[in-house]
Amino acid sequence: MTSRKRTQKPDTFLSSHAESIIKDARNELKDPARRLLGRRILTLGGIALMSGCDLSNDKSVNTMLRRMSSFNDNVQALLFNPNEMAPTYPESMITRPFPFNAFYGIDDVPEVDTATYRLQVGGLANGKCDWALDELRALPQEDQITRHICIEGWSAIGRWGGVRFSNFLKRAGVDTTAKYLSLHCADNYWTSIDMPTALHAQTLLTLTYDGEVLPPKYGFPMKLRIPTKLGYKNPKHIVAISVTNEYPGGYWENQGYNWFGGS
Ligand SMILES: Nc1nc2c(c(=O)[nH]1)N[C@H]1C(S)=C(S)[C@@H](COP(=O)(O)O)O[C@H]1N2
Numbered sequence: 001m002t003s004r005k006r007t008q009k010p011d012t013f014l015s016s017h018a019e020s021i022i023k024d025a026r027n028e029l030k031d032p033a034r035r036l037l038g039r040r041i042l043t044l045g046g047i048a049l050m051s052g053c054d055l056s057n058d059k060s061v062n063t064m065l066r067r068m069s070s071f072n073d074n075v076q077a078l079l080f081n082p083n084e085m086a087p088t089y090p091e092s093m094i095t096r097p098f099p100f101n102a103f104y105g106i107d108d109v110p111e112v113d114t115a116t117y118r119l120q121v122g123g124l125a126n127g128k129c130d131w132a133l134d135e136l137r138a139l140p141q142e143d144q145i146t147r148h149i150c151i152e153g154w155s156a157i158g159r160w161g162g163v164r165f166s167n168f169l170k171r172a173g174v175d176t177t178a179k180y181l182s183l184h185c186a187d188n189y190w191t192s193i194d195m196p197t198a199l200h201a202q203t204l205l206t207l208t209y210d211g212e213v214l215p216p217k218y219g220f221p222m223k224l225r226i227p228t229k230l231g232y233k234n235p236k237h238i239v240a241i242s243v244t245n246e247y248p249g250g251y252w253e254n255q256g257y258n259w260f261g262g263s
């Protein structure tokens with residue numbers, strides 16, 4: 001059996017790449033791992049066995065990730081720990097070129113005008129509610145190299161830079177006891193997240209990709225990067241944020257993708 005062979009040769013097979021995949025898969029695997037198989041599943045061989053995928057190449061890794069991403073919201077919400085950190089990666093592991101994905105083709109990517117752009121904050125908030133791009137660029141910036149996992153069956157590592165979302169929310173006077181934030185985009189896409197996810201230390205209002213101004217295809221003027229969530233929870237071209245206690249749903253969520261969508 002191939003998986004047993006692998007666990008006998010951890011030093012040759014568990015390259016840093018494989019290890020990083022295990023870390024990501026561990027987030028996705030918590031529920032079945034705990035409920036069905038205990039912690040022994042958290043080895044490359046165990047993941048390969050459980051998902052029925054041979055993890056020897058990118059294609060099978062992606063198939064595995066897709067199979068691991070369909071847990072129900074209640075279980076995921078129970079397991080979510082707002083202090084847990086998503087894995088980060090060295091620059092050498094960045095996926096080039098980084099994939100583009102949206103509910104439409106690349107020719108229909110929206111063009112947002114820098115000069116007139118304003119990010120609006122509404123609902124349960126009492127601070128600055130109208131932000132120009134220069135004002136966002138003037139806030140303290142940080143960088144992350146993390147893995148983006150799309151439910152459609154691919155994952156890729158990228159580098160994003162921008163404002164820590166919790167810092168932005170503080171300045172916008174957001175009521176952090178509210179339940180949800182809904183995020184509305186220039187292409188009419190929208191998604192929503194819970195407050196602990198919004199305040200997570202790795203949730204970043206990104207303005208750059210790989211050191212350059214975020215290009216239109218990756219979400220100019222901004223993409224909310226949430227490395228603890230699946231791709232569809234990472235909205236691009238955000239124009240308005242609304243803070244609310246009413247469940248806001250989302251573009252894919254309303255079509256059956258689970259709302260929690262992450263670790
Ligand atoms: N505004 C907007 N944001 C979006 C989407 C979209 O269609 N519109 N697609 C989501 C999905 S499913 C994925 S996988 C990622 C893709 O981001 P990328 O193009 O930077 O790889 O964007 C997410 N955010």
Ligand SMILES: [Mo]
Binds near residue numbers: 101150152231232
């Ligand atoms: Mo996605």
